[in-house]
Amino acid sequence: MTMTSKAWVYQQRGMPWEVLSLTTRDTPTFPPLTPLPRDAPEPEEWVLVRVAYAGLNPGAIFQMTLVPPLVRSRDCVADLDFTGTVIDVWHPEDKPGRFARGDKVSGMIPASHALPTGTGALAEVIRLPARYVVAKPASVSLGDAACLLPGLTARQLVNESEAKSGDRVLVNAASGGIGTMVVQMVRQVVGENGFIVGVCSGKNAEMVKGLGVDEVIDYTQHTSVARYIAERFSDTPFDAVIDTLGHHSLWLASPAFLKPAGIYESVGIKPPTFYVPDFLRAVWQMQVNAFWPTSRWFGGVGREWRATSMMSPTLEDRQAVIDMLGSGQC
Ligand SMILES: NC(=O)c1ccc[n+]([C@@H]2O[C@H](COP(=O)([O-])OP(=O)(O)OC[C@H]3O[C@@H](n4cnc5c(N)ncnc54)[C@H](OP(=O)(O)O)[C@@H]3O)[C@@H](O)[C@H]2O)c1
Incomplete structure (x- = not known):
């Protein structure tokens, strides 16, 4: 039986209150859809995350208001920052992964993945390459960590x-x-x-x-x-x-x-x-x-x-920020 879950989805360009609608859709599952997206073209570790918190960012409003539907997925879930629990992991057999079911994580979805695939933080369940996700330190709450x-x-x-x-x-x-x-x-x-x-x-x-x-x-x-x-x-x-x-x-x-x-x-x-x-x-x-x-x-x-131009922060950049949070530096 296909499971469903909810997400805040936009199709047209406009301000959030004009274009966002709470939509019930098929819950993402593994394996990832093929062809794999251009930002992650080879098989690598992917995670399925049940979202606890999403961080709202003015950058998401720029995406909603400025990017024409022709150059992105028709259905896009809004926003980029989230925390949650890993509910499933997928990776090539010969390559060990970093995550297991139950891990608490913090993620930031780059525009290069969000716009072509329609992936966003305002969803109950997110499927994305694990390189966009880091382990949440135990000392930081799920709410505070949604700020990468x-x-x-x-x-x-x-x-x-x-x-x-x-x-x-x-x-x-x-x-x-x-x-x-x-x-x-x-x-x-x-x-x-x-x-x-x-x-x-x-x-x-x-x-x-x-x-x-x-x-x-x-x-x-x-x-x-x-x-x-x-x-x-x-x-x-x-x-x-x-x-x-x-x-x-x-x-x-x-x-x-x-x-x-x-x-x-x-x-x-x-x-x-x-x-x-x-x-x-x-x-x-x-x-x-x-x-x-x-x-x-x-x-x-x-x-x-x-x-600054934060278009493509690396896994190391994400790790450095979550380490600062974990050590109380910010
Ligand atoms: N370049 C990048 O990589 C990048 C990435 C993300 C975001 N951004 C941009 O950076 C900007 C800030 O993002 P954010 O997430 O920090 O926004 P935010 O959380 O909404 O914070 C904006 C802050 O601006 C202050 N403010 C408003 N009017 C002001 C004024 N006239 N003088 C001084 N301060 C004023 C507000 O202070 P009070 O609440 O005290 O009034 C508020 O705390 C946004 O425009 C966003 O698009 C850039």
């Missing part, structure tokens, strides 16, 4: 910012999914002698201080946060800025509060809406920022701008 995507993004932002022991670092959107992890990772890097300023709303000030921020700027209290930061920190500029939201205007103003050799590390540029023209404008601006000379002599902003 913001964790991977945060880790890359902190590494690329080149922050080091004793540095002064500004974190924009310090209270967000990425920002809260960035703050904790930066504190590990800069140590007790470092100084971290976080921008968030006042309601989250105490929370981000608890994570390691020394001073909070409440963006709701300033007409121009960039101007306030410039006034407050022009005499004590930062060694690095980590912008977990992507405020282009903050980068343009950064020479007033970021040291000349400091890096402005950003998740990208936040489009004002999820509509295609705004997204394309943001992508175009990111390309310009990446290639335009930094030097003011050549019309540049005067500070280096870098952007």
Whole structure:
């Protein structure tokens, strides 16, 4: 008898509340469907996971609103981050696997697998290559571990910012999914002698201080946060800025509060809406920022701008983030 289970599925492009519907479908089983997907073309270990928690991410809204049905599976399950219990394992006979039934795991489905196969986190049961999944440490709850995507993004932002022991670092959107992890990772890097300023709303000030921020700027209290930061920190500029939201205007103003050799590390540029023209404008601006000379002599902003691109994190990257969670570093 075929078993069924539920998933939040979209077919058309649009905002989640317009296009998502709770759908009953055949529960995925093994062996994996053939032909195998392009991201995992050879037989390798696959797992079937009964989902406990799914982590919601703005990136999933970009997938729903921007990717045309022609270049993805017709039926797509939404979102990318999940935790759960392995209920079945499949692997080639000659290759031992990493997982057994009953293992608790945390997974992040990359767009390269999610879009062509329609696989997503908002499902009761997920079938996917085991390389996208890591064992959940016993010390971390299933709810807390459903955060690999913001964790991977945060880790890359902190590494690329080149922050080091004793540095002064500004974190924009310090209270967000990425920002809260960035703050904790930066504190590990800069140590007790470092100084971290976080921008968030006042309601989250105490929370981000608890994570390691020394001073909070409440963006709701300033007409121009960039101007306030410039006034407050022009005499004590930062060694690095980590912008977990992507405020282009903050980068343009950064020479007033970021040291000349400091890096402005950003998740990208936040489009004002999820509509295609705004997204394309943001992508175009990111390309310009990446290639335009930094030097003011050549019309540049005067500070280096870098952007993360989390399109294909490896198993080692996932393991590094779950290890940080397991050891209490974030
Ligand atoms: N490049 C990548 O690899 C990558 C990966 C994942 C996500 N992203 C992008 O990164 C962005 C953040 O993702 P997330 O998951 O962290 O989002 P999130 O959890 O929704 O957090 C967003 C945060 O932004 C803060 N915020 C809102 N307006 C602000 C302002 N004017 N100034 C400063 N902070 C403000 C909010 O603070 P309060 O709640 O305190 O108001 C909130 O905590 C999204 O646009 C997402 O698409 C990029």
